[in-house]
Amino acid sequence: MCSCSIRCCFLYSLIIFSFIYYYNDVVVDNIVFEEHHLVEKYSVDTKGCRMLTMVPNDHDLMFLWRGLRRDFCRSNLNLTSFSNCTYNYLRTEVNMEFAKARYGVETLESFKCMYYAMERHTDFDNRYLYSREFELLTDGNNTIEPHADIIRAECFINATSIYNGVHFYVHPTDEWLRTAQGLPPLKLASDVGSLSVLIVGLDSISQMHFHRSMARTANFLLSLPHVELRGFHRLGDDGFDSLMPLLSGLSGQELKDVSANLTSLDSCPFIWKVFQKAGYETGLGEDNIDKSLFVKGFRKPPTDFYLRPALLEMWLKTRTDGLFGTHCNEKDNYAMVLREFLFKMLPHHTEHRFFTFLWWTQGIDHLFNYGRKLDQPFLKMFKAIGRSGLLKNTVLLVVSNHGLNKGRFYKTVQGKVEESQPLAILCYPRWLEERYPQAIGNLKSNNRRLVTAFDLHATLHNLPNLTSLEDEQLQQRRVDIWTMGKDIPRGISLFLPIPDHRDCFLAAIPTANCLCQQPRNVSTSDGYVLRAARLIIRNLNKMIHTHTPPCKTLYLDRVLTADKWRRIADDHQSEFRVRLIATPGEGQFEGIVRYTGYKLAVDGHITRVNDHRNGSQCIRNYLIERYCFCP
Incomplete structure (x- = not known):
């Protein structure tokens, strides 16, 4: 009886052990844990950093893909603005059949229209100048007085407002004002010793999510001579901390300390001041007021072309709230307003060297799917820039601050990793490879090195004077960096080889963001x-x-x-x-x-x-x- 019980216990134990082994080896490994295959191993694999890759279109993310409702901003009238060297115009196009059906009017005289001219007073309010009546035309242009930078047009029928929209004009840089400020004459676009700079910034979009959600735009950029920085790291918790190293060479906290006792940001060392002193015209624009990177604002306009006064007028006088946290100025959402700002600068940018920074936020800063809505408009924008010939003498930097840090995607493992992998694609003119082969060779080799916005800032300093890219100078600067050993600067031009031993500490990357x-x-x-x-x-x-x-x-x-x-x-x-x-x-x-x-x-x-x-x-x-x- 005893031996029988022992045999039974042994048998039961064997069965239980087999079940446990089977559960661990089959059930858990194959159901809870999922086996998958790697396309590539590492984004960065150096002595100082080994950074793993991820799969951009993992099927676990498919549950997040969904169509978004069309968020068209609506307008009852079609009014657009443009200017030439001498005059500003407000173009009106009215479909009389639509007007008759909608408003019961027989002639355009039934509409009463006014425009109000404004100018910038501060970054937080505008100054009213004057008002004028104007006529609606079925297809024609109204001439606006040439010194008006911003107008708000409003139309009524029987005292009921049917149109209320802001329009703006981009005038040539005031050469007399530049001279009064002690700045040199503008460099011509044909200057062979420099390159123009266009920075297109996208809030909260990671490297992978850019390819995932804006695939057509990504493919166009990758068809240009380019370098995609696979080891690009975020530097802070928000847009300010992440972007100030690019725009000022200082960390977010350092710039906060510098400006703590200041009422404005005028005296801060922003990168566009370097380009202004080098004879560049400059531009700055954002698609929002409430989420601006420059909360304290500027006492004087920081750049030659500055969108904020026009956008502020829209925000205060004509704003309607659209879907997905976006805002409208009649038929245009603010993302399209910023794109219009770029298009209005293009005629001036084709004449002179320029530095322009544009920052898009609305929608993409919190919605996983919103990038898909911007894909086609951005593709058209970049193609238009290409057709203008601007890219033949311009470095185009498409960059973000970090990945999505809100919503369901952020709660996934993939989302948490992508948060620290912002986008950075640098496109350059093809002739640069022939003239400065060593500099471009170094740039290409850095695509899989540990880099940050500090390095982008240092890279921008080379563009007003291309002699810094000549082989002899690069070799000397390379020797200088290597002799520093562990004391290398946190910002190194990408036209120099980033040292192989660089780690997150040497690159000033916070531990929480280090991949x-x-x-x-x-x-x-x-x-x-x-x-x-x-x-x-x-x-x-x-x-x-x-x-x-x-x-x-x-x-x-x-x-x-x-x-x-x-x-x-x-x-x-x-x-x-x-x-x-x-x-x-x-x-x-x-x-x-x-x-x-x-x-x-x-x-x-x-x-x-x-x-x-x-x-x-x-x-x-x-x-x-x-x-x-x-x-």
């Missing part, structure tokens, strides 16, 4: 280690079972050693190097397994560490024999 992997100790009995070992065994069995005669199925005997690499701040991504013994045959194998949340993948080849001797004599395939144990 570089660091080695950590881990036990061979750790659950993730054992799961990685079982995945290696499964992959070996897949290989050997595809050949005949079949090899014996391998099982995990034990793990010999394990190493772990992970981010400093969290475990969203990690890698394990595992050496194990498989049975039968006592083969020792080593492989690397990557975890991204609940996804795992074998990274690279699985190697056999010990000699396979005569255990694989039944196999004639040299690729398989090292893994095989014959029956």
Whole structure:
């Protein structure tokens, strides 16, 4: 009876143990944890930083894709504005059949229209100048007095407002004012010793999400001579902290300290001042008032072309709230207003060297799908810039501050990693490769180095004077940097090779934002280690079972050693190097397994560490024999 009970207990124990092993090896590994395949291993792989890649269109994100309702801003009348060298115009186009059906009018005289001219007073209010009546025309232009930069047009029928919209004009740079400010004459666009700069900024869009949601725009940019900075890191928690290193060379906190006792930002060292002193005309525009990067504002207009006064008039007098947190000025949302600002600057930019910074926020700063709505308009915008010939002598930088940090996507592992991977694509004229091959060679080699906005700032300083890109100067500057060792500056021009030993500390990247992997100790009995070992065994069995005669199925005997690499701040991504013994045959194998949340993948080849001797004599395939144990 006693021996029977012992046998029963042993049998039950064996069944329970088998169930537990099956549960761990099959149920958990294949249901809770999902195996996937890597397209490429690392975005950065240097002595100082190893940064893992991710899959941009993982099927787990498909549940987030959905169509957005059309967020057209509506207008009852079609009024547009434009100017030439002498006059400003307000163009009106009225469909009389529509007007008759909608308003019951027979002639355009039934409409009473006025425009009110404004000018900038401060960054927080405008000054009223005068008002004039104007006529609606079925298809024609009303001449607006030439010194009006901003007008608000309003039309009524029987004292009921049917149109209320702001229009603005972009006039040539005032050369007399530049002279009075002690600035040099403007450089012509034909100047061979410099390049113009256009920075297009997109709030809260990561490298991957740009390709995911704005694919057509991305493909167009990648068709130009370009470098996409795969190791570009965020530097702060918000747009200000992330972008001030680009625009000023200072960290967000440093600029806050500098401006703490100031009433405005006029004296801060913004990069456009460097270009102004080099003979460039400058432009600055954002598509919002309430989320501006420059909260304190400027006492004087900071640049030659400045959108804020016109946008402020829209915000205070004509704003209607659209869908998805956007705002409208009659038929245009503010993103389109900023695009119009760029188009109105283009005739001036084709005449002179320029530096322009434009920043888009509305919609894309919090909605996963909103980039898709901007894809076609941005594609048209970049194509129009290309047709203008501007890109032949311009460096185009498309950049963001960080990835999405709101919504359902941000709560995923992929979202949390992408938050620290902002977009940075730098497009340059093709002739630059021929004239400065070493500089462009360095730029290309930096596409997989650890870089930040501090480096972009240092790069911009080279563009007003291209002699800094000549081989002799680059070689001397390179020697200077290498002799610094661990004391390298946090901002290094991308026309120089970024040192291989640079890590997040040397690049001034906050620990919470650092995506570089660091080695950590881990036990061979750790659950993730054992799961990685079982995945290696499964992959070996897949290989050997595809050949005949079949090899014996391998099982995990034990793990010999394990190493772990992970981010400093969290475990969203990690890698394990595992050496194990498989049975039968006592083969020792080593492989690397990557975890991204609940996804795992074998990274690279699985190697056999010990000699396979005569255990694989039944196999004639040299690729398989090292893994095989014959029956």
